[in-house]
Amino acid sequence: MATLEFNVRPSSVLPDHRPLFKITQLLLVLLLSSRGRKSSLVRLQLFNWVLKEDARREKLVRAAKSQEIDFPAWGLDPTVQTAMTLAAADGLITATAKTVTLTDKGSTFCQRALEEQLYDEDAAYLRSLKTSITEKMVDNIVEKWV
Template sequence: MYKIGLVLLILHLASRGGKSSLPRLQLFNWAMKSDPRQKQLLLAVGEKVLQVPAWGFDPALAIAVRLAIAEGLIVENSTGYEISTAGQFFATEILKDTDLFGRERSFLSAIGKGLTEGMVEATASGWEVK
């Protein structure tokens, strides 16, 4: 449930049009695991350049995305995922309870819509399988 709630908050608070690619969702999930990582993303938003060479991909997040789709909270589209009306309602309910996701909501609100797909794509395009 935590990861599903996190995905919904990312889409609701920090994604343009409530949409995000899987690499971008994974980047946010990776950043949530430590304050220095969060600071890196906040700096990237300010500078409009993502200086993170790589980030981890968490299988639990991918499973949460699949469960959220099955529950009708998000939908898959050609570029990734989009929050549904039911997902927006769920995210709004989460935000009503100040005891839930306090650190996450603070970080996502600070990031806002500033971490773009273009920034993520520019970084990921430099990855190479050897």
């Protein structure tokens, strides 16, 4: 009779679900693509969702040029809130009910990640957008949700 043997092995965690990956990615949004290094959580959710797929990235570039976001909605990822909570606990951001702001410590953290060339693709994309995706553009879409 044949027998089966199972060996428990560690499973890898997708980068998108690693807190440090998500924290760094969102802090780069604050540093490179946000006015005054601050943003609403909904806007950060938009960037989180867009950075996952090239087609979404291209669509957001078109939205930046037209000054109108043409996503009717986007995914709201609970890992964003977790990442922001951890970042705030470490002093990388300050958060209020409406706004997340990058601190000096967070800015230094981002500069270090950029120096190490860990997020070159994301950084290049965010630099190309600059601050063209505004809170007003995001608010216009969110108003339609209610």
